Amino acid sequence: MSATxxxxxxxxxxxxxxxxxxxxxxxxxxxxxNIGPHHxxxxxxxxxxxxxxxxxxxxIKPIIGYVHTGIEKTAEDKSYWKxxxxxxxxxxxxxxxxxxxxxxxxxxLLDLEVPPRAQYLRVIHLELNRIMSHLVWLGTSALDLGAxxxxxxxxxxxxxxxxxxxxxxxxxxxxxxxQVGGVMExxxxxxxxxxxxxxxxxxTRADQYADLLEKNEIVLQRLQGTCPLDRETLLSLSVxxxxxxxxxxxxxxxxxxxxxxxxxxxFKIPVGTVGDNYDRYRVRHAxxxxxxxIIEQALxxxxxxxxxxxxRKVALPPRHELATSMEALIHHFKLVTEGFRVPPGEVYYPxxxxxGELGCFVRAxxxxxxxxxxxxxxxxxNLQATEPMVRDSYIxxxxxxxxxxxxxxxxxxx
Amino acid sequence: xxxxTGLELAAQELRDRDPDCLVGTEFARGRAVLLAAPDRAHxxxxxxKGAGYSFLASLHGVDYWPEEPRLGVLxxxxxxxxxxxxxxxxxVATDAATLRSVTDLFPGADFPEREVYDMFGVxxxxxxxxxxxxxPEDFEGHPQRRDFPIGGEPVxxxxxxxxxxxxxx
Amino acid sequence: MELKREAxxxxxxxRSRQLLSREMLRGELEGEALEQFVESSVLxxxxxxxxxxxxxxxxxxxxxGLACCAIEMMSIVGARLDIARFGFEAFRASPRQADxxxxxxxxxIKMAPVIRRIYDQMxxxxxxxxxxxxxxxxxxxxxxxxxxxxxxxxxxxxxPGCPPRPEALAHGILRLREKVQHTEKEGWRERYDAVGTxxxxxxxxxxxxxxxxxxxxxDTAGA
Numbered sequence: 001m002s003a004t005x006x007x008x009x010x011x012x013x014x015x016x017x018x019x020x021x022x023x024x025x026x027x028x029x030x031x032x033x034n035i036g037p038h039h040x041x042x043x044x045x046x047x048x049x050x051x052x053x054x055x056x057x058x059x060i061k062p063i064i065g066y067v068h069t070g071i072e073k074t075a076e077d078k079s080y081w082k083x084x085x086x087x088x089x090x091x092x093x094x095x096x097x098x099x100x101x102x103x104x105x106x107x108x109l110l111d112l113e114v115p116p117r118a119q120y121l122r123v124i125h126l127e128l129n130r131i132m133s134h135l136v137w138l139g140t141s142a143l144d145l146g147a148x149x150x151x152x153x154x155x156x157x158x159x160x161x162x163x164x165x166x167x168x169x170x171x172x173x174x175x176x177x178x179q180v181g182g183v184m185e186x187x188x189x190x191x192x193x194x195x196x197x198x199x200x201x202x203x204t205r206a207d208q209y210a211d212l213l214e215k216n217e218i219v220l221q222r223l224q225g226t227c228p229l230d231r232e233t234l235l236s237l238s239v240x241x242x243x244x245x246x247x248x249x250x251x252x253x254x255x256x257x258x259x260x261x262x263x264x265x266x267f268k269i270p271v272g273t274v275g276d277n278y279d280r281y282r283v284r285h286a287x288x289x290x291x292x293x294i295i296e297q298a299l300x301x302x303x304x305x306x307x308x309x310x311x312r313k314v315a316l317p318p319r320h321e322l323a324t325s326m327e328a329l330i331h332h333f334k335l336v337t338e339g340f341r342v343p344p345g346e347v348y349y350p351x352x353x354x355x356g357e358l359g360c361f362v363r364a365x366x367x368x369x370x371x372x373x374x375x376x377x378x379x380x381x382n383l384q385a386t387e388p389m390v391r392d393s394y395i396x397x398x399x400x401x402x403x404x405x406x407x408x409x410x411x412x413x414x
Numbered sequence: 415x416x417x418x419t420g421l422e423l424a425a426q427e428l429r430d431r432d433p434d435c436l437v438g439t440e441f442a443r444g445r446a447v448l449l450a451a452p453d454r455a456h457x458x459x460x461x462x463k464g465a466g467y468s469f470l471a472s473l474h475g476v477d478y479w480p481e482e483p484r485l486g487v488l489x490x491x492x493x494x495x496x497x498x499x500x501x502x503x504x505x506v507a508t509d510a511a512t513l514r515s516v517t518d519l520f521p522g523a524d525f526p527e528r529e530v531y532d533m534f535g536v537x538x539x540x541x542x543x544x545x546x547x548x549x550p551e552d553f554e555g556h557p558q559r560r561d562f563p564i565g566g567e568p569v570x571x572x573x574x575x576x577x578x579x580x581x582x583x
Numbered sequence: 584m585e586l587k588r589e590a591x592x593x594x595x596x597x598r599s600r601q602l603l604s605r606e607m608l609r610g611e612l613e614g615e616a617l618e619q620f621v622e623s624s625v626l627x628x629x630x631x632x633x634x635x636x637x638x639x640x641x642x643x644x645x646x647x648g649l650a651c652c653a654i655e656m657m658s659i660v661g662a663r664l665d666i667a668r669f670g671f672e673a674f675r676a677s678p679r680q681a682d683x684x685x686x687x688x689x690x691x692i693k694m695a696p697v698i699r700r701i702y703d704q705m706x707x708x709x710x711x712x713x714x715x716x717x718x719x720x721x722x723x724x725x726x727x728x729x730x731x732x733x734x735x736x737x738x739x740x741x742x743p744g745c746p747p748r749p750e751a752l753a754h755g756i757l758r759l760r761e762k763v764q765h766t767e768k769e770g771w772r773e774r775y776d777a778v779g780t781x782x783x784x785x786x787x788x789x790x791x792x793x794x795x796x797x798x799x800x801x802d803t804a805g806a
Contacts, residue, residue: 038701045697064548065693066691069691069726076560085723089723089724108443152662156663172748236520237521346447348501359471359472372476372477372558374475376472381526410651548693550692566729569731
């Protein structure tokens with residue numbers, strides 16, 4: 001008997017049933033394997049304690065907290081407008097979403113109206129960010145599955161998006177473009193042309209990714225039918241986002257509870273059927289096209305008008321007014337030194353991030369600093385679904401599942 | 415979100431079943447909050463789950479220092495069919511910070527409850543594995559409480575390097 | 584038979600060197616004599632230069648991402664910057680195979696012991712780059728949860744930024760290359776008199792040189 005067939009025979013003797021293999025009286029050995037926190041396939045510093053029987057995962061326990069930064073504590077120590085850059089660094093792939101959740105929460109505490117142009121500009125940047133986040137996910141996940149060239153293609157498009165971010169705000173990551181009351185400044189001339197060029201390009205690029213991956217037998221075998229999870233379990237585990245939609249639940253806050261004028265655009269919510277890894281991949285891949293559609297509509301219908309609220313108590317006055325208006329100078333001084341005060345109250349502001357429901361809870365006590373900021377990060381809740389997903393499947397599928405779950409540890413640990 | 419009337423109706427329904435379960439209601443900026451008594455919080459969440467709020471969107475703690483009782487635990491519940499959110503808030507004192515875990519109703523409350531325990535020191539009875547989640551196991555204190563110092567240390571640059579640990583002895 | 588002991592002739596003599604090496608192999612040579620022997624018998628300088636030239640041009644960075652900066656660290660491998668032009672693209676997943684640790688992101692008190700262990704697992708000669716404000720000085724998050732990386736391990740190059748652009752990281756790696764190739768100040772290795780060695784040796788530190796190599800305007804080396 002050759003070594004290969006012997007291996008095959010031993011492999012086939014393993015049952016994937018939830019009960020360990022071996023009959024009465026037969027002893028079997030379980031292996032506890034530590035994966036991480038430094039492991040290239042854990043997408044950060046996630047640590048997993050896996051209990052294996054042969055190659056089959058019998059139990060898995062995620063251990064987190066390795067990038068716990070105390071952002072929520074730091075946010076309590078800063079005035080509202082200084083919290084935005086801190087909060088952006090939580091989930092470092094969806095910084096516009098973090099800023100949006102926080103600004104939206106503060107705006108609803110202040111009862112502040114955001115001008116329509118600012119709302120549209122926010123939508124444009126949010127959806128660009130969603131594409132960017134999905135591109136990083138696609139590149140690194142494909143890397144985990146062994147498809148190394150995907151990484152370069154995805155990062156090529158990501159650089160184009162980051163160029164656009166840099167063009168509108170001056171930074172590649174953590175742009176702090178969203179302000180309470182609007183956005184920092186209007187998009188510069190030429191931004192639209194660059195963006196349109198990108199939008200014309202992106203769907204064909206996404207087609208190319210699909211051609212590379214979906215016609216690859218290895219990828220299909222590793223994704224199709226592996227680690228499915230039914231919708232009831234997902235809902236009871238508070239899982240949201242593409243993972244939930246892959247199981248066939250069309251829950252998307254952009255449709256369900258529109259914010260920032262998402263109800264003005266027509267787009268579809270991609271949903272899966274089985275809820276396996278392949279569906280998770282397909283849902284995110286289909287979202288690339290939908291995001292492009294939303295940006296196109298927002299760009300076509302971009303209204304004229306101010307890009308930030310005219311409430312001088314919240315937003316900085318225009319630079320040219322400082323030289324002529326005493327009042328503007330006082331407002332500017334007050335805003336920069338102390339910040340604006342927010343009336344006491346509590347608010348929970350959920351938005352749809354690239355990974356699911358990103359909620360921001362802000363408690364204001366009437367001072368210029370928030371009394372409590374809490375982010376309900378989707379990755380944090382989604383991570384709890386690891387164990388029911390990968391139990392009684394191969395350890396290779398664990399890596400694929402982890403890749404398709406797309407956890408961002410910065411968001412999990414905060 | 416339920417409006418003021420809807421919130422009062424829901425509260426009345428809960429009070430009919432158990433007169434002492436609520437200590438009040440809050441409604442501000444379109445956000446409906448049911449203030450539950452600490453020992454009845456689990457029952458309130460359970461009956462709201464039966465009433466359709468079957469998705470636990472978020473569970474987090476708040477420190478209301480210097481108000482008493484200091485610690486608050488908030489359950490953000492969501493009804494996906496009616497697209498309706500309701501919040502259950504319960505307040506406990508720091509010296510008697512014990513609540514019944516809702517992991518039997520929502521398995522997804524596992525990590526958030528551990529986080530509240532880690533950050534605020536609220537004990538959850540009936541939680542399967544109540545350990546620190548974000549801080550190291552041997553960490554002392556609960557960092558998100560308002561009386562916990564924010565910490566940090568002076569940053570070393572070239573000009574102040576001489577007075578500090580990097581100096582060669 | 585009577586053993587006759589006589590002083591060795593001229594140490595540069597072939598016969599005496601032969602005797603010395605035989606003694607060395609037996610393990611009888613120790614102390615000062617051993618130092619002298621090793622020093623005289625190892626080709627230094629020229630070979631050293633060639634080795635450090637090769638070493639500086641072929642770092643094997645560790646695949647190790649912590650937070651935001653890790654994404655920018657990944658993009659230096661991408662097509663835009665393409666760090667492969669300089670020969671640093673071979674990221675290694677095991678610390679045993681890597682000689683450059685890029686700390687990309689914030690270091691929490693829970694992660695610090697792990698990082699120290701990873702650093703200890705790397706084989707000498709090893710180098711470390713602290714990328715971004717968080718792990719250099721804790722940046723905007725100066726709070727209870729974080730620790731600056733200088734506190735628990737030696738860092739060769741700090742790259743400022745939050746997060747640094749990929750170009751900045753590439754510049755940092757190139758500065759490190761100069762350091763390794765002995766064309767620049769050795770940083771902590773020089774301060775602790777640890778140039779070219781792994782251990783911190785006692786000795787008088789040179790206080791006349793600046794302790795941290797600060798980038799000077801107009802300095803275009805390595806750009």
